[in-house]
Amino acid sequence: MVDIPFDTVAGAPPAEVAEVELYHPKSWWTRYVFSQDAKVIAVQYSITAMSIGMVALVLSWLMRLQLGFPGTFSFIDPSQYLQLITMHGMIMVIYLLTALFLGGFGNYLIPLMVGARDMVFPYVNMLSYWVYLLAVVVLASTFFVPGGPTGAGWTLYPPQAILSGSPGQDWGIVLMLASLILFIIGFTMGGLNYVVTVLQARTRGMTLMRMPLTVWGIFTATVMALLAFPALFVASVMLLLDRLLGTSFFMPTLVEMGQLTKYGGGSPILFQHLFWFFGHPEVYIVALPAFGIISDLISVHARKNIFGYRMMVWAIVAIGALSFVVWAHHMYVSGMNPYFGFFFATTTLIIAIPTAIKVYNWVLTLWRGDIHLTIPMLFALAFIITFVNGGLTGLFLGNVVVDVPLSDTMFVVAHFHMVMGIAPIMAVFGGIYHWYPKVTGRMLNEALGRFHFWVSFLGAYAIFFPMHYLGLLGMPRRYHDIGETAFIPASAHDLNAFMSVAALIVGFAQLVFLFNLIWSLFKGNEAGGNPWGAASLEWQTPETPPGHGNWGKELPIVYRWAYDYSVPGATRDFVPQNEPPTRLLAQGAHP
Amino acid sequence: MSAIILFMAGIAAIAGWWLSQQRLASKPWLEEGVLVDFRGDNASSLPPAKIGLGVFLAVVGSLFALFISAYSMRMGMVDWRALPVPKLLWFNTGVLITSSIALQWAYMAARRNDMDGVIIGLLAGAASAVIFLVGQLLAWQQLKVAGYFVASNPANSFFYLITAVHGLHLMGGLVALGRTTAKVWRGAKMIQVRLSVELCAIYWHFLLLVWLVLLGLLTGWTDNFVDICRQLLT
Numbered sequence: 001m002v003d004i005p006f007d008t009v010a011g012a013p014p015a016e017v018a019e020v021e022l023y024h025p026k027s028w029w030t031r032y033v034f035s036q037d038a039k040v041i042a043v044q045y046s047i048t049a050m051s052i053g054m055v056a057l058v059l060s061w062l063m064r065l066q067l068g069f070p071g072t073f074s075f076i077d078p079s080q081y082l083q084l085i086t087m088h089g090m091i092m093v094i095y096l097l098t099a100l101f102l103g104g105f106g107n108y109l110i111p112l113m114v115g116a117r118d119m120v121f122p123y124v125n126m127l128s129y130w131v132y133l134l135a136v137v138v139l140a141s142t143f144f145v146p147g148g149p150t151g152a153g154w155t156l157y158p159p160q161a162i163l164s165g166s167p168g169q170d171w172g173i174v175l176m177l178a179s180l181i182l183f184i185i186g187f188t189m190g191g192l193n194y195v196v197t198v199l200q201a202r203t204r205g206m207t208l209m210r211m212p213l214t215v216w217g218i219f220t221a222t223v224m225a226l227l228a229f230p231a232l233f234v235a236s237v238m239l240l241l242d243r244l245l246g247t248s249f250f251m252p253t254l255v256e257m258g259q260l261t262k263y264g265g266g267s268p269i270l271f272q273h274l275f276w277f278f279g280h281p282e283v284y285i286v287a288l289p290a291f292g293i294i295s296d297l298i299s300v301h302a303r304k305n306i307f308g309y310r311m312m313v314w315a316i317v318a319i320g321a322l323s324f325v326v327w328a329h330h331m332y333v334s335g336m337n338p339y340f341g342f343f344f345a346t347t348t349l350i351i352a353i354p355t356a357i358k359v360y361n362w363v364l365t366l367w368r369g370d371i372h373l374t375i376p377m378l379f380a381l382a383f384i385i386t387f388v389n390g391g392l393t394g395l396f397l398g399n400v401v402v403d404v405p406l407s408d409t410m411f412v413v414a415h416f417h418m419v420m421g422i423a424p425i426m427a428v429f430g431g432i433y434h435w436y437p438k439v440t441g442r443m444l445n446e447a448l449g450r451f452h453f454w455v456s457f458l459g460a461y462a463i464f465f466p467m468h469y470l471g472l473l474g475m476p477r478r479y480h481d482i483g484e485t486a487f488i489p490a491s492a493h494d495l496n497a498f499m500s501v502a503a504l505i506v507g508f509a510q511l512v513f514l515f516n517l518i519w520s521l522f523k524g525n526e527a528g529g530n531p532w533g534a535a536s537l538e539w540q541t542p543e544t545p546p547g548h549g550n551w552g553k554e555l556p557i558v559y560r561w562a563y564d565y566s567v568p569g570a571t572r573d574f575v576p577q578n579e580p581p582t583r584l585l586a587q588g589a590h591p
Numbered sequence: 592m593s594a595i596i597l598f599m600a601g602i603a604a605i606a607g608w609w610l611s612q613q614r615l616a617s618k619p620w621l622e623e624g625v626l627v628d629f630r631g632d633n634a635s636s637l638p639p640a641k642i643g644l645g646v647f648l649a650v651v652g653s654l655f656a657l658f659i660s661a662y663s664m665r666m667g668m669v670d671w672r673a674l675p676v677p678k679l680l681w682f683n684t685g686v687l688i689t690s691s692i693a694l695q696w697a698y699m700a701a702r703r704n705d706m707d708g709v710i711i712g713l714l715a716g717a718a719s720a721v722i723f724l725v726g727q728l729l730a731w732q733q734l735k736v737a738g739y740f741v742a743s744n745p746a747n748s749f750f751y752l753i754t755a756v757h758g759l760h761l762m763g764g765l766v767a768l769g770r771t772t773a774k775v776w777r778g779a780k781m782i783q784v785r786l787s788v789e790l791c792a793i794y795w796h797f798l799l800l801v802w803l804v805l806l807g808l809l810t811g812w813t814d815n816f817v818d819i820c821r822q823l824l825t
Binding site for chain 1: 671
């Protein structure tokens with residue numbers, strides 16, 4: 001250890017912290033339902049997100065049944081198929097992943113990891129959840145309105161999104177847009193909390209460069225989301241006005257069912273710009289928290305400090321900034337100036353550099369580590385593999401000339417499912433298996449967990465790896481039934497059936513996971529305060545699960561970074577962040 | 592999309608400046624011990640609510656920058672027919688400036704510990720903000736009477752949309768202002784309201800700035816600028 005010049009405080013500064021004005025729940029309702037405690041809000045967010053995620057899972061089953069066995073299931077007609085893909089995509093990207101990473105993991109981990117008692121604006125935080133719940137309810141209600149949910153595709157491109165050719169034109173699209181607007185309002189409330197808590201509520205000693213990478217990932221993703229979601233907000237409001245008031249922001253002059261519509265002169269490309277100005281950062285809004293969580297899981301379960309911490313932080317910030325200047329790579333086939341394509345292809349490929357740095361650092365952290373193949377570690381390894389896989393096909397699609405023939409094929413579906421479907425979900429699972437003991441005080445069942453991991457990981461590959469091949473054959477996405485198509489061989493149909501069976505099995509494995517979550521809550525092994533021997537602050541709480549106010553009487557003092565594992569000469573193989581150095585202990589500091 | 596790109600560049604510059612002060616080049620793995628946090632002591636000099644407002648203003652700013660981007664892209668299409676801006680808007684602008692000045696007055700009074708001044712400033716600010724909103728509604732009425740309906744031309748649609756969004760943000764501000772005024776009414780001490788008054792004043796100045804930019808856009812003053820930006824992008 002090197003003595004550094006600014007380390008001038010000889011002993012610990014006074015650790016007594018005045019009892020902050022914390023919100024104290026007075027009844028069962030305010031403790032468990034209308035709670036302002038970030039930990040309760042986090043659980044509420046997670047349960048809501050996983051519930052609506054289960055709906056999206058069932059939708060994907062129906063889609064796979066139709067694709068694998070076309071003609072067998074008469075209850076899935078072409079418009080219902082479009083509704084299935086739309087709702088599946090929208091729910092998974094926004095209402096599950098965004099809400100779970102930021103609202104779930106963010107709410108739980110940020111205050112605990114930076115040593116705060118709670119979020120800085122608890123009331124607004126509570127409001128954030130209830131507005132999110134309202135958005136989910138509005139979204140789910142579209143299944144029951146006349147005409148059903150919208151079938152516009154998750155990108156909701158006008159003009160077709162609001163024309164009568166798309167299912168759900170009456171109610172579905174209106175409620176979908178209303179739900180998105182609500183979601184964005186709710187998220188903004190939560191997002192302000194996450195950002196300001198990281199900026200202002202860190203405990204003493206917790207400098208930015210001592211924060212665990214999970215906090216860095218969630219923090220940066222929140223900043224991005226706060227700036228990117230307004231684009232979706234603007235697009236949704238304007239599309240809603242086109243639909244309800246007959247304005248022509250996006251709607252060109254067109255003939256519908258032989259009738260000239262009231263619209264004229266609008267620009268569908270304008271919508272695409274707005275949508276993807278949100279849509280591309282959204283990929284990283286989901287990926288950055290996953291990056292952070294994976295960094296922490298790998299370091300803890302390989303008992304080794306994270307390799308290149310500074311580079312990891314810089315890469316997160318660089319990815320966050322770059323992701324705002326690549327949006328038009330989703331629009332290569334929309335018709336634009338070729339120089340545009342050149343610019344956006346270049347920026348897209350540049351993002352590969354910080355991303356690759358992160359992958360190298362994960363692998364180098366594993367190198368000669370004391371790797372424990374615990375369930376969180378298994379999921380972390382699966383994340384690296386699926387993310388690299390999806391990232392490499394991203395390099396294909398980022399190039400204009402390669403993208404043009406592959407656009408709107410199953411190759412694109414395979415790519416984004418690998419990179420922002422499977423990979424972040426692996427991080428979610430890894431994170432849940434890792435932090436569940438802190439949330440509940442009990443371990444998740446090991447055998448069920450391993451079963452869940454292997455079926456999910458191998459099953460996901462069985463679904464999405466062959467899909468690349470179908471895409472290369474030219475099989476289009478969003479088609480209800482491919483029919484007798486000359487360039488699609490019979491073997492492709494067999495492959496589709498195989499993928500569908502795999503999808504059903506993977507789906508059932510998630511039911512096992514849900515069962516495990518509930519069963520372990522009552523019957524799981526007692527975890528103790530720090531079952532993984534982790535150094536970061538959330539594992540050092542006086543109580544497990546952490547009590548109200550998180551830290552008891554005194555806030556912790558942080559003396560080191562979050563990755564002191566296997567330090568030579570230390571008594572244990574990890575040194576908690578709040579453990580004073582020996583020379584300070586001698587002067588009377590206490591942990 | 593040049594407006595939003597410019598706005599994001601501004602945000603990036605601020606974020607970059609802030610990050611540059613955070614010792615991102617330090618080597619945390621070598622630095623053991625109590626770091627004297629360079630934020631001074633633990634309680635940072637800025638209250639969380641003020642930082643929160645700053646972040647919120649960045650979000651609102653990006654919302655309006657996106658509207659402006661959409662406006663400038665859409666106005667390049669052939670069917671755009673600019674609408675005559677009602678004279679009333681100039682009066683409204685004056686009222687909004689008054690409102691901002693009144694809140695600044697309230698803030699300065701709060702710093703002087705002059706509770707009467709605070710009350711006068713808050714009430715004057717709220718009253719003129721309400722007059723502004725009524726004036727905006729009257730301007731809508733005038734346009735409607737003159738036959739400029741929301742769906743008859745994209746210029747009209749944008750006019751109604753952008754003024755409505757701005758008005759809604761002002762109404763949200765009025766809720767906060769109302770809560771502050773109620774606190775003063777119930778006899779709160781100056782120390783309890785000073786921050787609220789300051790935040791209201793900041794929000795009002797921000798909305799005034801946004802309104803001046805929007806006014807320039809809606810009256811066509813900034814057309815040349817928009818043209819330049821569009822050429823940059825194409």
